[in-house]
Amino acid sequence: MQLNKKNMKKLVSIPIMIFVTAMGFAQEKAQDSENTYKKRVLETAEVEFLASYYTQDGDNAAVTGGLGSEKLTDVTSTLIVSIPLNDDDVLTVDTGISAYTSASSSNINPFDGNKPADPFQASSGASASDVWANGVISYAHSSDDRNNIWSAKLSVSAEFDYYSLGLGGGYTKLFNEKNTELSVNANIYLDTWKAIYPIELRPSTNLGRYGTIWGNTNYNPIFTPFNSEGRNSYSAGFGFSQILSKRLQGALMVDFVNQQGLLSMPFQRVYFGDVANSFIENFQLADAIEQLPNNRTKLAVGGRMNYYINEIFVLRTYYRYYADDWGITSQTASIELPIKITDKFTLYPSYRFYNQTAANYFAPYEQHRSTEEFYTSDYDLSKYSASQYGFGITYTDIFTRAHIYKFGLKSLDLKFNQYERNSGLKASIVTAGLKFIMD
Amino acid sequence: MIKKMILCGLALSFLSSCVAVKEYEKVKINDPDMALSEKNVHRLEATFQSYREAASGANGGKTGGGCGCN
Numbered sequence: 392m393q394l395n396k397k398n399m400k401k402l403v404s405i406p407i408m409i410f411v412t413a414m415g416f417a418q419e420k421a422q423d424s425e426n427t428y429k430k431r432v433l434e435t436a437e438v439e440f441l442a443s444y445y446t447q448d449g450d451n452a453a454v455t456g457g458l459g460s461e462k463l464t465d466v467t468s469t470l471i472v473s474i475p476l477n478d479d480d481v482l483t484v485d486t487g488i489s490a491y492t493s494a495s496s497s498n499i500n501p502f503d504g505n506k507p508a509d510p511f512q513a514s515s516g517a518s519a520s521d522v523w524a525n526g527v528i529s530y531a532h533s534s535d536d537r538n539n540i541w542s543a544k545l546s547v548s549a550e551f552d553y554y555s556l557g558l559g560g561g562y563t564k565l566f567n568e569k570n571t572e573l574s575v576n577a578n579i580y581l582d583t584w585k586a587i588y589p590i591e592l593r594p595s596t597n598l599g600r601y602g603t604i605w606g607n608t609n610y611n612p613i614f615t616p617f618n619s620e621g622r623n624s625y626s627a628g629f630g631f632s633q634i635l636s637k638r639l640q641g642a643l644m645v646d647f648v649n650q651q652g653l654l655s656m657p658f659q660r661v662y663f664g665d666v667a668n669s670f671i672e673n674f675q676l677a678d679a680i681e682q683l684p685n686n687r688t689k690l691a692v693g694g695r696m697n698y699y700i701n702e703i704f705v706l707r708t709y710y711r712y713y714a715d716d717w718g719i720t721s722q723t724a725s726i727e728l729p730i731k732i733t734d735k736f737t738l739y740p741s742y743r744f745y746n747q748t749a750a751n752y753f754a755p756y757e758q759h760r761s762t763e764e765f766y767t768s769d770y771d772l773s774k775y776s777a778s779q780y781g782f783g784i785t786y787t788d789i790f791t792r793a794h795i796y797k798f799g800l801k802s803l804d805l806k807f808n809q810y811e812r813n814s815g816l817k818a819s820i821v822t823a824g825l826k827f828i829m830d
Numbered sequence: 831m832i833k834k835m836i837l838c839g840l841a842l843s844f845l846s847s848c849v850a851v852k853e854y855e856k857v858k859i860n861d862p863d864m865a866l867s868e869k870n871v872h873r874l875e876a877t878f879q880s881y882r883e884a885a886s887g888a889n890g891g892k893t894g895g896g897c898g899c900n
Contacts, residue, residue, distance in 0.1 A: 439870055441870060441871055441873075441874060442874075443874035443875075445874075445878055447882075465878075467874055467877075469874070471870060567850055568850050568851075568852065568853070569853070570850050570851055626887070628887070632866050634851050634856070634859055636851065637851055637855050637856070637858055637859065638858050638859070640859055640864065640866060641866075642866045646886075646887030648886075648887060689885075689886070689887065691885065691886065691887035693887075695866050697863075697864045697865075697866065699858040699859070699861060699864055705861065705863040705864060707863070711885065711887075713884075713885035713886075713887070715884070717884075719884045719885070721883070721884060721885035723885060729863040731863075737863065745879075745883060745885070747883065747884050747885060750884065771881075771882055771883065771884060772884055777883070781875075787862075804869065804871040806871065806872075806875070808875055810878075810882075816882070818878065818882070820874070820875055820878055822871050822872075822874045822875055823871070824869070824870060824871030
């Protein structure tokens with residue numbers, strides 16, 4: 392099923408129905424006493440440090456038209472500081488930095504390495520690595536009875552060829568003795584590309600400098616630089632959660648996203664089946680760069696259900712259905728079984744399944760025709776399914792006995808995930824988190 | 831699929847009308863592993879998924895902004 396107006400209308404009706412039903416509860420006088428003791432939303436400042444190490448490899452790099460090394464390594468660190476401003480308000484500052492090296496992006500210019508240019512060989516030029524940095528400031532205010540929560544956030548992120556500014560806000564309403572929760576949020580991201588094109592397509596490039604063209608020596612790519620480099624994303628999200636019994640609770644979430652502007656990746660090559668191939672060394676020169684529509688609307692509907700089995704086991708489940716107007720539909724399902732082995736240690740085995748259909752504009756290497764309006768060989772937009780196996784361990788000390796300066800260690804998380812696509816891509820990620828509470 | 835989702839939503843809505851677990855009965859519900867949101871440490875994993883997969887959203891994670899081009 393693809394995303395069309397009829398289906399969109401049906402899916403839009405879900406949050407509306409939930410909202411109408413829930414507002415019925417809101418008419419009931421809140422049973423929470425307004426005179427009860429007012430607990431601070433956040434007792435004391437918290438600091439959380441997160442880090443991850445990610446690696447992947449595959450043979451379908453989009454930079455080299457769907458055929459080439461996808462080897463990539465990324466290291467990310469994040470610091471989240473939450474500060475209670477008073478009984479009701481919390482300010483959170485979230486900063487992160489991510490550094491990566493990538494074989495495929497190094498081949499934006501494959502001719503600046505020490506070895507002959509080759510799509511399966513990383514080059515060593517400036518595009519082989521990049522640093523991404525981001526910062527988010529968010530503010531949340533809770534009403535005296537803690538049944539209303541307002542939030543706002545401002546985010547900024549930047550890397551060499553991309554800049555993003557985000558604004559967002561949300562409102563959460565709890566009622567039915569805090570058994571029911573409704574939330575709504577909206578975000579706007581205003582992004583700007585600094586378009587980097589494959590080296591052979593740049594007007595300033597003298598290809599003779601890199602070697603002799605062989606194959607089709609009359610190299611004549613289809614290329615016009617993008618005249619607009621902005622990308623705006625607008626999202627709206629709705630959430631509904633409900634305690635269903637003393638051991639069971641669930642949630643439904645709906646997200647709408649509309650993106651406009653430059654949605655193509657300027658450095659991703661495409662090779663046409665009806666154009667003769669041109670090479671320098673072992674590297675095939677681009678016939679064109681990816682061309683995608685400048686508008687995309689996405690809809691995701693997800694649900695969670697968590698069940699407390701006993702003092703040792705908890706069952707956590709998640710399902711999501713996704714559709715967009717590029718022709719992609721997807722399903723995600725995951726299950727996690729936290730196992731409390733002592734009062735301080737919990738194990739987290741998990742499994743996640745994901746599948747998607749291909750975008751209307753996707754075709755593999757040399758399968759597109761030069762007469763098409765839109766084309767991409769990015770395998771992230773192809774049809775595939777993926778499995779992810781995870782295992783984590785958490786140490787929790789509610790008494791925060793271990794200290795660093797004035798901060799007591801509350802919890803330590805360590806998790807490993809192995810991700811495998813049926814199209815060949817394999818990835819693994821190790822994540823760690825340390826949470827401290829100020830004395 | 832759509833019908834199932836609507837039914838699921840309605841079922842959850844109606845169920846909410848007959849259940850009101852009191853605060854003092856929420857010991858199991860308040861267990862940290864019962865939280866309906868993911869831990870912060872999970873978001874680094876969710877970030878790579880949002881880069882490698884076409885689908886995103888409805889999980890409390892990123893739904894827009896950022897390049898995702900590496």
